[in-house]
Amino acid sequence: MPRSNAPVGVGGVASAAPPAPATSSRRRRAARTDLMTDAVMIGPAFALVVAFVLIPIGIAVYLSFTDWDGFTIPPDWIGARNYTRLFQDPDVLRAAAFTAVIAVVGTIACNALGLGIAVLLNRNTRVNTVMRVLVFSPYVIGPIILGFLWSSILGSNGAINSVLTNLGAERLPFLADPTWAMVTTLLVIIWASFGVNVVLYLAGLQTLDDSLIEAAVIDGASPWQTFWRVKLPVLAPTVTLNVVLAAIGLLRVYEIVLALTAGGPAGTTQTVVFNILTTSFSRSQLGYGAAQSVVLMVVIITVTVVLTQLRRRSELAVSA
């Protein structure tokens, strides 16, 4: 009798009794099977990450402490000399400053334009469908082609200057003057990049719960209030994704610069990646180029972590 009155889980037979040996063995086997399944599923991807990400990063880090010229084997170990040098190298500092401007201004512009145009194109009409394709097309065409295209439009002999000179006006030094060239390069990069932001914001807007909008409208919210107080907070995860992707992409910008200005005039539009490639292959200083790559990688990781953390508060507010 007393045993039957005992609460289950305290003195009850079911909870106190040890599992049968056969059940335990089955669980261990199941756990092993799960582990094997996980390994098989993850293994190929992990092997690819190791082969094509971790090992190359390791090699780059190793080379950054050498004076490797691309030919001499093994390269000489020179300690941190490449790292101390790059912080004194005027080319590196100038490229870093220009890249920082591109990353900051470009990230803000790409997201402002991306979100603004996505809101305008959010309704599913035929015109909007065509406009979406047009807005996204620069991203599809590719940076090299875009660079050459814009150089043929903005060059001293380009389409715009040809029209100006035919009208008797002075040419505009879009690519010939350092300040003009930097602004031109920045604008072309933004133009070529923001299409993907439009698509991502459109995807976010399309998943918005209509009832939220309807509730806001019934409560008397203006369109601006609806956007600012309802849509934008709900889009927080999309904003985070866009900001991080834009920043990373802009920190690595290279191809457009190569095709548009070739880093000129007088090296003023060289970006960090442009400088890394010039250092590595034109100057045959692959060790020094690797040091610049490692620093850029650290900057990108830092920027990604910082932006993600800064955006987390907004995302948590949405999920709450």
Place this chain on the structure above:
Amino acid sequence: MLAFPEEDWVLDTPLAEQNRVDGKIWQVATGAQIQSLVFYNKDAYAAAGIDELPTSLDDFTADLQKLKDAGYLPLQTAGEWVTGAQFAMLANPELLADGDFYAERTAGDATFADSAYADYLEAYSGWIADGLVDPAALGFKYQDSIDGFTSGAAASYIIGNWIVPTLDEAATDFEVGVFATPSLDGSPTGQLSGPAQPYSIMQGSKHHELALDLVEYLVSDPEAIATSLASEGNFRQGVSYEGSALNTEVAAILDASPGLVLGTSGPGIPGGFGDEVNKQVQALYVGTSPADAAAALDSWWDLNAAQ
């Protein structure tokens, strides 16, 4: 690769001495690309009253002014790599006229600030200030510079011999001539050149002797050389082949030249020096003084030669 023997047929090939690495010759060239050339619009020069082609830098500058006064763009330049390349074509024969400047610079026995580069940078800066080159030149692509010259708008164009077929086929409505880039005092100088149609023998080759025999034939037999050079429009002192009138003029310039000199790349020159020359010449267009540009070249050399 296999080092070539120190025999006459090897030593006689273009730029053999200049391209030694670790004291050995690893590559022999059939001919050379000749690059210290000024192609010019004969009608423009006649219209400007230039009866005698300039041989000194001062005369050249004076003639550029006459061409400007006659309504032409005196000298066609461009951005990209063209700015620095043209400068090297102009200045390197003088820079390297008295020996191996690059080795002296690396040893600390010479500087760009005290070299012929300083004189040519000074002159170039004056051309920009006086409107003898297009102030918006850095916005031009290489192709734009070719079009600018073939259209007849520009009177002079410094470029290598590879442009000859293009000019021959361009059907310009003016006659094109060519002369050697001017030296500081008007005396003949060498030609900036690159090895053309070169050969090397791989160490792993199973037939070193046969390969050596073949290369010797290709770079020393007069008929083989002429055939090879004609196929690509390259040149070698003392070798002639049937070509266009412009081709013949270039060959004559080479034959009158005291020799060949390196450009901005090669043994003993830090990689990327050409890019730096390009950057500093372009910097002249945006307000950098010739002295600062020369000093920047010295700083760059000090930073990179030790690497």
